[in-house]
Amino acid sequence: MDQKFRLLIELGAGEFEHAQTYLIEYLESTRCMLKSWIASEIMQDAGLYHLAYDINATDSKLFDEARRKQVAAIVGAKAESIIYHYCACDWGGFLTHTSQEQEPIFYDRYTARHFKIDSELVHNLCELKAAIEINRVLHHPSSIQKNSERLKILFGQIQEQLSAPAQRKINQVLSDN
Template sequence: MRQSTMAFRVMTNSTLAPKTDTQASAQSHTSANSQANDKFKALQAMGAGEFAHLNGSLIEHLSSTAQLLRKWQARTVLCDAGLYHAAYGTAGFDEKMLSLAQRNDVAILIGKEAEAIVYLYCSCDRDFTFSRLGTSNEIQFKDRFTANTFNLSQQQAENFCELTVANELELVIASD
């Protein structure tokens, strides 16, 4: 497993002149693209491109999953989580870019909420959780790292399910 040190940049905007709505919209779009690019570059620095995945490299899969979520107009935090969704390994892909001890580093990079989605996705004991889907109104979840079981909140369930569908669909699309 490759461990890497992440470098973080603080970006500032020194322009103080008022902006028109068009300028503000263009800057917001450029800023969002720049932030996404920085997150992608950090993922590359962690060595995601060095891991083989079912249909190519892990970085291609992670990037394509995040792009699919963006196409669906998912919340930004879910798109960011999609880019890092296998950072700690998963029950189906046990290679790890990062150790759980680096969760705070990931949270600094993509935000606490996105990192919490990444952890939830990576920690899923799929045999336990998937076998219980549809058996009740709530999703019973088992954390494979801690063996704790609990019911997902509505927001956790939505994030987990949407990310799971994006992940699985990306695998199908990439296999063509």
């Protein structure tokens, strides 16, 4: 197991303390997908640790500034920012604006704030979202038929933000099913 991953478990980030082998394999395969898309090491770390601020976490202190600094000390400030924004994102509102605006409005569901984000973060969030969604389908192939329309809509909304390797993988997975 990766040293950064062990430190996040010790920190108690998200649901990692309850991680089962499947979860570790899933997170690693998300990282590997991003690596196959020639994503930066920062993005690969974001893929591996994208559940650091798990949606189902009940500890409200999980999202305070001190915790974010601790996570950033482990994975780096840029990867932590991507991870935080991925987990905090109100995807419904964000996706609506992503396909319509150069600088979409980001809806932070933890703080109830909304603000514009730069194009690099938009790209990183969309690329991470694509990797996670495709990875889920690959881990649960039977779900592709049930989620096919939703995925086509999602990928249509973020297509302009995705790298060419990500678009090729999406097209391959969706056309295979």
